[in-house]
Amino acid sequence: xxxxxxxxxxxxxxxxxxxxxxxxxxxxxxxxxxxxxxxxxxxxxxxxxxxxxxxxxxxxxxxxxxxxxxxxxxxxxxxxxxxxxxxxxxxxxxxxxxxxxxxxxxxxxxxxxxxxxxxxxxxxxxxxxxxxxxxxxxxxxxxxxxxxxxxxxxxxxxxxxxxxxxxxxxxxxxxxxxxxxxxxxxxxxxxxxxxxxxxxxxxxxxxxxxxxxxxxxxxxxxxxxxxxxxxxxxxxxxxxxxxxxxxxxxxxxxxxxxxxxxxxxxxxxxxxxxxxxxxxxxxxxxxxxxxxxxxxxxxxxxxxxxxxxxxxxxxxxxxxxxxxxxxxxxxxxxxxxxxxxxxxxxxxxxxxxxxxxxxxxxxxxxxxxxxxxxxxxxxxxxxxxxxxxx
Amino acid sequence: xxxxxxxxxxxxxxxxxxxxxxxxxxxxxxxxxxxxxxxxxxxxxxxxxxxxxxxxxxxxxxxxxxxxxxxxxxxxxxxxxxxxxxxxxxxxxxxxxxxxxxxxxxxxxxxxxxxxxxxxxxxxxxxxxxxxxxxxxxxxxxxxxxxxxxxxxxxxxxxxxxxxxxxxxxxxxxxxxxxxxxxxxxxxxxxxxxxxxxxxxxxxxxxxxxxxxxxxxxxxxxxxxxxxxxxxxxxxxxxxxxxxxxxxxxxxxxxxxxxxxxxxxxxxxxxxxxxxxxxxxxxxxxxxxxxxxxxxxxxxxxxxxxxxxxxxxxxxxxxxxxxxxxxxxx
Numbered sequence: 041x042x043x044x045x046x047x048x049x050x051x052x053x054x055x056x057x058x059x060x061x062x063x064x065x066x067x068x069x070x071x072x073x074x075x076x077x078x079x080x081x082x083x084x085x086x087x088x089x090x091x092x093x094x095x096x097x098x099x100x101x102x103x104x105x106x107x108x109x110x111x112x113x114x115x116x117x118x119x120x121x122x123x124x125x126x127x128x129x130x131x132x133x134x135x136x137x138x139x140x141x142x143x144x145x146x147x148x149x150x151x152x153x154x155x156x157x158x159x160x161x162x163x164x165x166x167x168x169x170x171x172x173x174x175x176x177x178x179x180x181x182x183x184x185x186x187x188x189x190x191x192x193x194x195x196x197x198x199x200x201x202x203x204x205x206x207x208x209x210x211x212x213x214x215x216x217x218x219x220x221x222x223x224x225x226x227x228x229x230x231x232x233x234x235x236x237x238x239x240x241x242x243x244x245x246x247x248x249x250x251x252x253x254x255x256x257x258x259x260x261x262x263x264x265x266x267x268x269x270x271x272x273x274x275x276x277x278x279x280x281x282x283x284x285x286x287x288x289x290x291x292x293x294x295x296x297x298x299x300x301x302x303x304x305x306x307x308x309x310x311x312x313x314x315x316x317x318x319x320x321x322x323x324x325x326x327x328x329x330x331x332x333x334x335x336x337x338x339x340x341x342x343x344x345x346x347x348x349x350x351x352x353x354x355x356x357x358x359x360x361x362x363x364x365x366x367x368x369x370x371x372x373x374x375x376x377x378x379x380x381x382x383x384x385x386x387x388x389x390x391x392x393x394x395x396x397x398x399x400x401x402x403x404x405x406x407x408x409x410x411x412x413x414x415x416x417x418x419x420x421x422x423x424x425x426x427x428x429x430x
Numbered sequence: 431x432x433x434x435x436x437x438x439x440x441x442x443x444x445x446x447x448x449x450x451x452x453x454x455x456x457x458x459x460x461x462x463x464x465x466x467x468x469x470x471x472x473x474x475x476x477x478x479x480x481x482x483x484x485x486x487x488x489x490x491x492x493x494x495x496x497x498x499x500x501x502x503x504x505x506x507x508x509x510x511x512x513x514x515x516x517x518x519x520x521x522x523x524x525x526x527x528x529x530x531x532x533x534x535x536x537x538x539x540x541x542x543x544x545x546x547x548x549x550x551x552x553x554x555x556x557x558x559x560x561x562x563x564x565x566x567x568x569x570x571x572x573x574x575x576x577x578x579x580x581x582x583x584x585x586x587x588x589x590x591x592x593x594x595x596x597x598x599x600x601x602x603x604x605x606x607x608x609x610x611x612x613x614x615x616x617x618x619x620x621x622x623x624x625x626x627x628x629x630x631x632x633x634x635x636x637x638x639x640x641x642x643x644x645x646x647x648x649x650x651x652x653x654x655x656x657x658x659x660x661x662x663x664x665x666x667x668x669x670x671x672x673x674x675x676x677x678x679x680x681x682x683x684x685x686x687x688x689x690x691x692x693x694x695x696x697x698x699x700x701x702x703x704x705x706x707x708x709x710x711x712x713x714x715x716x717x718x719x720x721x722x723x724x725x726x727x728x729x730x731x732x733x734x735x736x737x738x739x740x741x742x743x744x745x746x747x748x749x750x751x752x753x754x755x756x757x758x759x760x
Contacts, residue, residue: 049575057655071579071729160655162645162726168470234646234725411579412728415655 046074053082057160057415060425064402064414071411076403080396083429091389095355096122096196099386104190106393107427109152112145112181113369115194120275120365121376122196125358126330133321134198135277140314141184141194142276142367143307144211147218148177149370149422150304154225157297157419161238166228173221180210197331198324208315215308222304230298239294243405243417246291253401256394257372259421262299263291269368276367280317281310293413293420300422330356355384371395371422393427435538443544451524454707455677456486461711462677462718469722493670501663503573512571513668516564516675523557523682526550528612530695530702542695542703543612550611551603554686555596558641561679562588565643568672569660580659583649583729590736591640591647597744598633601751602690615694622693629747631691635716637740638683640732642676644717646724647732684713 047068052058061082067074087106091099103114116138123130130138155170178188183204185191193200229235245255250263260267268285270278286302288295324331332351337344360382366375372394381387398421405417460475460482467474475482500509527550530542547553562584569581603609605627606617617623624631640647649659656662661672688694688709695702697709727735 047575049579071582158725162648163724164466164645165470165722168472172471228723229725232725234727237731238725238728410728410730412655412726 083425087430107424109149110145110370111191112141117367117374119196121378124363128325128327131322134323138276143310146370153422160415160419215311242293244292254397258299262288262295296420395423396428465718496666498666505571508571512564512568513671519561520675520678527685529706551609572663576656590733591637594740594744595637600748601630618693624691642680645721646727649729684710
């Protein structure tokens with residue numbers, strides 16, 4: 041009797057389809073995966089620890105660097121947590137703008153996902169189509185933030201500054217154009233025989249397993265679990281908007297694909313509503329001890345100058361306590377848990393990255409499938425290593 | 431004296447064909463990059479020379495000056511030999527393909543084909559399989575696990591489509607009554623086989639795509655799964671040789687499609703070789719176009735497709751064609 045010997049193969053950290061520096065150790069029987077161990081940490085920068093040595097202001101730019109495909113959403117999650125700690129109320133206008141920007145960011149992140157996922161499956165052209173739209177989306181975001189990937193625009197207490205002139209028009213033009221473009225991707229992929237054969241029934245995750253692994257976001261919803269932080273625990277006035285939560289049934293890679301495409305269409309709806317309903321008013325909370333004054337005031341008003349200097353140089357001192365706030369980022373539930381000891385630096389910041397928990401389910405998903413499906417599974421959970429390794 | 435002339439004729443034909451073929455292959459790479467670029471809302475190479483026309487030369491020079499690495503784990507002889515096998519097979523396949531009728535030069539009738547074999551089609555089928563050995567051996571000899579997986583896939587894929595490929599051309603043999611490619615082209619006088627025998631054309635096109643390892647059948651390479659598979663460890667000119675072999679193979683398959691189904695060199699007004707090239711590039715255009723459209727299949731799907739769909743269909747096709755010819759319909 042011949043003894044069956046398995047081949048151990050290292051997928052990554054240098055591999056075109058592991059989306060960054062993920063390493064998966066695969067045990068293969070032919071091309072069938074017997075077992076697998078995802079190995080992470082190649083991008084560890086100790087962000088949680090760095091937070092402890094920075095003031096609350098200085099911590100803010102670090103959030104951009106977590107999930108670098110959705111900077112705005114990360115900013116928002118951090119700000120919500122700090123605002124909870126400070127107990128300040130944000131004006132409606134700022135809340136609406138936050139919603140608008142994080143939905144645009146979700147669109148950009150999903151566009152990046154569909155591009156890379158299609159490339160992993162060998163559909164090269166979709167990559168370029170997706171990047172074309174992502175480019176225009178990033179340009180819209182760039183007009184607000186001045187940066188494409190690291191916006192640092194949503195700040196606690198409101199926003200960095202008022203929206204630039206013409207932004208709403210640009211955003212409107214982009215979202216009006218987008219549904220047509222999504223149709224284009226669907227023409228190339230959704231009913232494509234090869235695409236369906238590659239994705240349908242591949243690497244399914246049952247609802248129980250998904251909940252058991254703590255999976256959130258589109259992956260969870262593709263398994264048919266109706267959980268979206270935007271609906272379950274509305275933040276930043278999401279309750280004012282009319283949108284649906286797309287759900288899947290089978291929980292396979294194909295459902296995840298469909299759910300994300302539908303989510304993009306819903307995001308378009310939300311942005312559209314936000315643009316239409318955008319109220320006038322201030323964009324910063326009325327909390328002088330925590331929120332710096334407008335830049336113009338600083339150059340005219342002595343008191344404003346002192347206040348600005350005080351906040352920026354000393355940092356703010358939130359009351360003792362702890363706060364947790366979470367949002368629905370493009371990958372899933374992104375949470376920040378902040379403990380304050382009353383000083384200007386947080387005592388502890390804990391980040392709940394959605395990609396990290398979603399990645400946990402990969403071993404379960406790919407057990408018994410083929411090497412080609414491993415790529416499909418990793419692509420379908422849409423991980424970003426910056427967020428996983430922190 | 432006569433034999434000397436024949437010898438000179440052979441040598442000249444060989445040199446001319448290889449040079450033209452290599453030129454065509456080099457510019458097929460540029461065409462692919464340009465066209466694919468256009469399909470993918472980008473420009474493609476346009477920096478080297480006007481419209482990027484010198485790009486293939488730059489690519490060649492670049493590969494030539496790259497460091498040539500042979501991994502310690504590699505089986506050195508096979509590792510070095512493999513790209514050669516691929517290129518040899520791809521180039522020698524072209525020998526039997528007629529690219530024109532005859533020309534009269536210095537009072538001599540010259541057939542525009544390197545080797546006018548009576549068993550031309552058999553020779554093509556045999557060499558096509560030989561080319562796959564380059565891929566299988568190359569992947570295996572690199573001593574890399576991804577390379578081995580690529581080689582395994584290449585072998586699995588080869589046995590899945592090879593039979594169908596052979597069966598697809600049997601119809602043409604029945605129709606033309608000859609294995610000689612010149613005779614097959616002559617038999618298409620008046621009506622191309624693509625019209626007379628469209629099923630065979632489609633089968634051959636699909637199986638041909640599988641043979642040249644192109645999307646959606648690019649299993650052995652599949653850069654997103656196996657990180658380039660069989661040629662993962664190859665660098666420098668060895669890698670370039672694989673690339674040249676791949677494109678030469680693509681060009682040859684396009685030439686075979688032209689010869690078997692699209693009436694070869696035949697066409698009005700223009701000289702034969704020009705028609706031949708036009709048709710070949712139309713087929714190549716199709717190859718590039720579908721690469722821009724389709725995702726990659728999974729290798730077990732290809733095997734299923736090869737054995738469960740393509741094989742029965744081509745078999746049926748052979749029987750039906752034979753029956754129709756026997757009844758005098760075709």
